[in-house]
Amino acid sequence: MGCENTGECHIGSEGDIVTCRKVIRNVATAAGFGMTDVTRIVTAVSELARNVYVHAESTGMMRWNILQQPGKVGIELIFEDQGKGIADIDQAMEAGFTTANSMGMGLSGVKRLMDEMLISSELGVGTTVRVVKWGRIK
Numbered sequence: 001m002g003c004e005n006t007g008e009c010h011i012g013s014e015g016d017i018v019t020c021r022k023v024i025r026n027v028a029t030a031a032g033f034g035m036t037d038v039t040r041i042v043t044a045v046s047e048l049a050r051n052v053y054v055h056a057e058s059t060g061m062m063r064w065n066i067l068q069q070p071g072k073v074g075i076e077l078i079f080e081d082q083g084k085g086i087a088d089i090d091q092a093m094e095a096g097f098t099t100a101n102s103m104g105m106g107l108s109g110v111k112r113l114m115d116e117m118l119i120s121s122e123l124g125v126g127t128t129v130r131v132v133k134w135g136r137i138k
């Protein structure tokens with residue numbers, strides 16, 4: 001998959017979305033997340049990588065980090081693009097809001113699946129979405 005060992009994957013094609021999913025499935029499993037959480041995390045990756053591909057005209061990256069805290073482990077995912085940006089982040093987070101004639105369920109779904117979510121965006125400059133999922137160390 002190429003990008004697995006570098007800590008960041010480029011998002012420039014449909015195939016890159018699949019790669020992002022596979023990489024994070026492996027990383028989250030290795031970090032000790034159970035199957036249910038791995039599925040949640042991978043679903044979030046799908047939505048956020050797809051948003052980069054669709055809305056930011058495929059000019060972005062996914063980066064990840066494993067976070068260690070006493071008794072828990074986290075996975076941090078950062079999607080960064082140089083696309084058109086989001087005019088109103090609160091509106092973009094609303095279930096059903098879309099500018100692409102789609103379902104508008106991506107960001108609101110990710111918010112439910114992950115423990116932390118932060119979007120920063122500037123019109124004409126780009127968008128960064130940071131999400132974290134925490135799990136207990138077994």
Ligand SMILES: Nc1ncnc2c1ncn2[C@@H]1O[C@H](COP(=O)(O)OP(=O)(O)OP(=O)(O)O)[C@@H](O)[C@H]1O
Pocket residue numbers: 047051052055056081083084085086092093097098099100101102103104105106107108127
């Ligand atoms: N990376 C991004 N760059 C620019 N705009 C974005 C980005 N991600 C989301 N948006 C904006 O936020 C809106 C809502 O995103 P969301 O993922 O919830 O829905 P969608 O992508 O339109 O539809 P769905 O994900 O259900 O197919 C998008 O329609 C788009 O306007």
Ligand SMILES: [Mg+2]
Pocket residue numbers: 047050051105106107
């Ligand atoms: Mg979407």
